[in-house]
Amino acid sequence: MFYWFLKWVALGPFLRVIFRPQVAGAENVPDEGPAILASNHLSYADWLFMPLTLPRRVTFVAKAEYFTTPGIKGWFQKQFFSGAGQVPIDRGGASAAEGALTAAKRILAEGGLFGIYPEGTRSHDGRLYRGKTGVARLALETGVPVIPVAVVGTDVVAPPGKTFGTFTRPVVRFGTPLDFSRYEGMSNDRYILRSVTDEIMYEIMRLSGQEYVDTYAAQAKKADAEAKKAERAEREQAGEQKKAS
Known part of the structure; x- marks a missing residue:
């Protein structure tokens, strides 16, 4: 419930009025049922603008510190990130990838939308980088479609290393869902995982217009x-x- 308050009553209208984000291809996201939203990652603002363009909740994983900080500040921080569709994961541990995969599977099993950044970290120079194969493994193990997403302009609103930049209208583009059911049972084949990941990254590149770096x-x-x-x-x-x- 707090999520909907945050999105529609508090944060959402403010971002819509100020930035007027543009959206294309939202019809490619199902009205119900699970799907993986695989996006490029230009700015920390990506996870604000991309979900804002959809009527459904999109859940991401976030570092556990956002949920465990003590005191009043920690409580508000926890409420904010929980309400914004984030779930905690210890990214510093050896099992961070497995923990993220487990959380993603749970969200998808409940019929939710799971957002993931295959690059693993924000691009520091605006280019699109090689995707990690976790997104492919998740798709093959769950049988859920992958929707490629391109968020453009957020690196102008909030450039790397800065809290705020300059004004622009961010654009969010949702591509056609990708079906990888032909690879069912092959989630342990690293060549298949790389092939699937590269296919996803190609679609993201096509949507975003970014230069790709392998x-x-x-x-x-x-x-x-x-x-x-x-x-x-x-x-x-x-x-x-x-x-x-």
Whole structure:
């Protein structure tokens, strides 16, 4: 009940009036029954705008700290994330992936919509990165259709590393549901999992218009950070040599 209050009475109207998000292909999301919504991930604001365009609740997994922080602040934080369709998962543990999969299966078994970001983390440069195979495993083990989703413009509203950016109208595009029933019973085949994941990512790329990079986002972030660190070190060294001369 708190979710509907949050979405329609408190947060929803505010976001609609201010940002006027645009939606295309919402008819591809079933009115009832389970489905996996596999989306690109440009900003922390993605999980606000994508569910806002649908009449149904979309559930995501979120780090457990959002639900376990003590005190008044922790209580409000827990209510907010619970109401916004998030369920806790310990992402720091060795079984984080299994925990997320278990939570997703439960939500889908109850006939819900489960939202997932196959890239695993936000894109730091606006490009679309290689998907992790958890989304494929979930689809094959549950037999639930996967609906590719592209959220565009949220990285302008809330850029990586910033709380707020500049105004734009976010766009949410829902693609045609993907049926992977032909791979039933093959959820342990890593080649099949990779093939299914790549098919999903291709559809997301087609919807979003992003440049695709066949590298995991976390690896790309690390490489870019190391490159920037090396550049700073070179500039500092050059500055010191200039002073010495």
